[in-house]
Amino acid sequence: MPVAEIVFWLVAAFTIISASFVVLNNQLLYSAIALLFSLFGVAGLYIFLWADFIAGIQLIVYIGGINVLIIFGIMLTNKISSVRLSQTNVQQGVGAVIALWLMILISLVISKTPWLQIESSEPSETVSVIGTLLLSKYLLPFEAISLLLLGALIGAALLSREAT
Amino acid sequence: MDYNILSWLIWLPIIGVAAIAFIPRDKVDLIKIVSAIATGLQFLLTLVLWNNFDSSIGSIQFEEKYEWIPSFNIEYYLGVDGLSIPMVILTGLLFFIGVFVSWNTKKAVKGYFALFLLLNTGVMGVFLSLDFFLFYIFWEVMLLPMYFLIGMWGGPQREYAAIKFFLYTLFGSVLMLIGVLGLYFTCGKTFNIIELTQVAPEALSGILWWGISAIKVIWVLIFIGFAIKVPVFPFHTWLPLAHVEAPTAISVLLAGILLKLGVYGILRVNYGLMPDGVYWFSYALALLGLVNVVWGGLCALAQTDLKKLVAYSSVNHMGYSLIGMAAVVAAGESHGLNMKAAQAGLGGAVFQMFNHGTISAMLFILVGVIYERAHHRDIEGFGGLASQMPVYTGITAIAFFAGLGLPGLSGFISEAMCFIGAFPVYRWIVIASTIGILLNAAYFLWAFQRVFFGKLNEKYSNLPEINRLELFTVVPLLIITLFFGIYPAPYIDLIASTMDTIINHVVSLGSYASM
């Protein structure tokens, strides 16, 4: 087994374990931190998938932005006396059964489907291609999504404003 | 034809809604101006449409046809013919006027005008769409804004009125939907109305459902859906309530356009798709017309609320339309190929739709004017206003006289045509319904006397005269009423060839025997 392979499995395990920690842990702040690791793991997976740019974005936006935002959110909505902010769960039994079923089923589907697999070589660089695509083929969605982002920004600002 | 004028007609108000969405809610005037521009442009477009419309052709013009949901054979299919074009013009006009009627709305102006324009899109869409699915969607699109407009900006009983209107109409449209689906599955899975007009008469004949002819079942289902809008006698009770509670502009639109959707729908769908059903049902239709005329007239006579009186007069007036529509069978062989009567009847019915649209709109605006000043509509509570508000009195007099079918004003011609057309076929029904002529005169004149004649009620000795804005909303309708009363030819020319198409279609494909 080549080193790369081992690293891949390690990253995958790391991602999944942190993700399950996110889900199963009862302390909110710990969950958030676990999410951070999980996102790291995903970024690693991206690199295995020859998507270095996406991996970078993942690091910057998810970890640098969203995760921090979440941690802020936790802190803003709780009286912080310790890091052990516990929280409770509902319908855990049913939820677990269903989630498990879901996983099994999806896995079944994955294994049963004859996936098309085209061998291709690693692109030399992705950034410029993505850039060109964004400004040519995907110009309209790009503009739309920027509008959406703007809207969300304003909306979020409006929503969290103190009611006057 | 290349400019997709019909799509523009439908979607222009939506552009208005989008524009209004970006205007802050306190910029009230800007909102009104934007709505005025949107509806005004739409009205101009309807006039352009009229100008380019070829009235010598009795078939669909300005067609626009795109695939929409191909897997169900649903199309985005628009078109206009002599039956719908007067209604399209009327819609353009009344919505434009409606903006000015509601100019003094104080409450939640932004929401009001957004809903108003949405309603506009719905109505326009119903008149223009030739695909059943599209038609049904617009039909429902119309319903919601109406619900909110009555329920939020209406009078004291507005919630009750709104929910009643909503449930009544929803009940109708559910029945209609069942009927439409029945048609869809029996006639080759298409929603295209024009195609169905060709296919349905044959495809439906001979099919029995639970021992009853499918034509009868579908006819009744769809008829009830439209009859509620007309409103035909047993389904009319939503109307007085909704009219009374709705704000003035909405009453104007309800009476002026929404009621016409019923008649339009019957002529477009029931007459087009089920000519046999026309023969089967026409006697009942004339009878319902008679009941509408007499019942509406008597109810109007007893009212003490001016707006309710006008509302019941709508029931009465639409009765004439029904009687005229039933006359189509006169052109059939069983009635001696009396094409004259059929043309008079159907032409009268379609003319009556338009005339009632202008006249009742005028009446509701005028009632709104007095309500805004006196804050009540009790007929007994006025008296002697003629000396206080002479201009208002004069205009109301003309509107009332138009309502009671005075020659020289448009209502007379259409009523007379309905009667003349139906007479050869339904002699006794027509003779009985001429009593309506008297009832019309009685309730309008009696109300007129109580409100305007006699000594001036001291309470109203400084009631202001009708103002310029209000005049601006009424006078165009007044001029139309007068113009068509004296010279109806433009209207008749516009519809004549389409009326022939409908009559020939019904007569050539339908008969008494095949039921």
Place this chain on the structure above:
Amino acid sequence: MFIDYSLYILFLPLLAFVIQIFFGKKLPRQGDWVSILAIVSSLVLAVIMFASMISGYDPNFKQEASFTWIDMGEFKIRLGFLVDNLTIIMLLVVTLISTCTHLFSTEYLKGDIRYSRYFAYLGLFTFSMNGIVLANNLISMYMFWELVGVSSYLLIGHWFEKKSAADASKKAFLTNRVGDIGFFIGIMLIYNAIGSFAFGDIFNGVASEMITGTTLTLAGVGLFMGAMGKSSQFPLHIWLPDAMEGPTPVSALMHAATMVAAGVYLAVRIFPILTPDALLVVAYVGGFTALFAASIAITQRDIKKVLAYSTVSQLGYMILAVGTGVYTAAFFHLLTHAMFKANLFYGSGSVIHSMHHALHEKHDHDTDPQDMMNMGGFRKKMPITHWSMFLSTLAIAGVPFFSGFLSKDAILAGTLSFAQHHPQHFLLPVFGFGAALITAFYMFRMMFLTFYGKSQMPELIDDIHESPKIMTGPLVLLGGLSFFIWYTLPYFNFMSSHGWFTDLVVPKDSSVPGNPSADYISKGAHHAHHLAMYLSIAVAFIGIFLSWTFYIKKSLSAEAWSKRLRLLYRWSQNKYYFDENYNKYLYQPTLRLAKKVAWVDWELYDKYFINGFGRLTNLASRVAGKFDYDGIDQVLVDGTAKIANFLGSLLKTVQTGKLQNYVLYVTCGLIILMIIQTF
């Protein structure tokens, strides 16, 4: 030329109406001169037309013009104008009386608050009346017919502050509408059979038996119902006396001379299509109305009411003439009656005007200025009014040398001849001569009470003055026109109506196959002429003599006789209680019915039936809910606690309305779908 002129005559008053409505108040003198200018121009044109008719002297003169108004392919309505001798004479009458009314009103309504509006309505009326006269088809006639009704409505209600005036105007319109229903049904019957509205086509159609028998009779009676409404024939006579609430010049123009004569004009126009049965109906309605209305006029105290009932009676005469076939005599009487009755109304207007002023001087606002019991001895004070009215009274009473004698004589001769041929209808001449007797009586009663004897209110007599020249002008003119000579030129025989009129208005054969020919009828009338003449002179003088004995010589006491015939007197004075009975058995029940229907509609049908559906649905949902709780939940709890617990908790979670539950369900659904899809 004739069509052009008649169009000008038609539209000039309409132009005046439009100008007056929009600018009347801003114009100097409130624009009355605009209206007068228009009507005088119309009059001049009418006179020119009349002159060229006389110079042409062609009894068959006829010009027609029409245009397509509505064209739907097969269904067409053509409107048009018809000018013949009848039309020209009628136009002259309408414009002449209308001109007089315009002039008279400038003084009579001086200072009225709606002065310009009044003149506007006069213009509208003249327009629509001329429209009726000129119509060559039933549809345009019907249209102008209704427009005349509207102008009458507006003018009767001119002083709408008075409740009685407002009531009267509404009553007039509605009563006319009852007749119009018949009119319209008649139109539909005829159109259905013949397929045209034009008179010419209709006459041809009837002649070629496209419509026959009962249908034709019904159509004729239907059309005649319109005439009954407009000409105020029994039982639709109730509106005309009330219409006297309008200004007196209006009464003279519309409710005496022209508008009410429109019914007769219609009857004359459609005479060719009336079947014998229809004609009988017409004759009996007319004859009965003539006598019936005259009997009411005897006891009225209000000077205008007397004249109103006299008008109803005289219109009955004309209708009677149509019914007995001498329809040109009816039209002749229409012509003479228009002149002398308009004059009588102007005279009464003049009297009322001066009474009004006298009372005003005395600050007396309670005394009725129209009550003849307050008058008397005005002869010296108002000589012009008196003499002019006197001439017209002689005319209406049927005294030789006056116009009424000729026309009445023609009618009575026709009636008599009809009864001679059909002895079973002997009642018709009885109606006719009876009415003539009573007419002479009550007309002189009116004259004597107003102008002769002692003044009943001596304190007023000093303030009674002759009216100004603009009012007496029409009086003199129309008084002069009461002489027979104007109607018999170029001949000079006071005993015979032979003259330009009888030369130019020649009866034509009825279109109905089997009806007696015009020649046959006129021969019969000629034959009965002498007997009728002697009889009518006799009854006229008996009537005048009786009146003289009652009110001048007073050898017979009116009071004593009224006591002796108390029942009849009271009936007559109360107009046979028609208004009361109509009110009790017609209006009130209708209103009650309307109220009932509205109640059923709103309180019963809507509230219980329609809303019942709502309640039913509500109930159903509640029952379902109860079943859900009681039936399922409780029973299971009572049964097996364990399952109940499990199900209960499950159900509870289902019904939370929490978002997460829904996510759960959605996922469940997804899983099920996937299972189905995969296996």
Place this chain on the structure above:
Amino acid sequence: MDQLNNYLYISAILFSLGTFAVMTRRNGIAVLMGVELILNAANINFVAFSRFGGMNMDGHIFSLFVIVLAAAEAAVALAIVINIYNNLHTINVDDAALLKE
């Protein structure tokens, strides 16, 4: 690491975990974290298909959009959570069951 299936399995596990979180967590922010996991799972699929399925760069673009959407969603969702907290003093989503009415 050169097998498409591996990535898909990982993504499936992540997705199930995310769903589980969304279904069970009472805390709004925890639910949000679950949603983030789901989005990541989807993203992995996009990129994986992009590499193995011949989608070229389109998958990358899509995942980019998803990330942006996630950012927007997170911002708005957190704003809502804070708003709810301000109003109801709880962020437990089942306490805020206004949908029930």
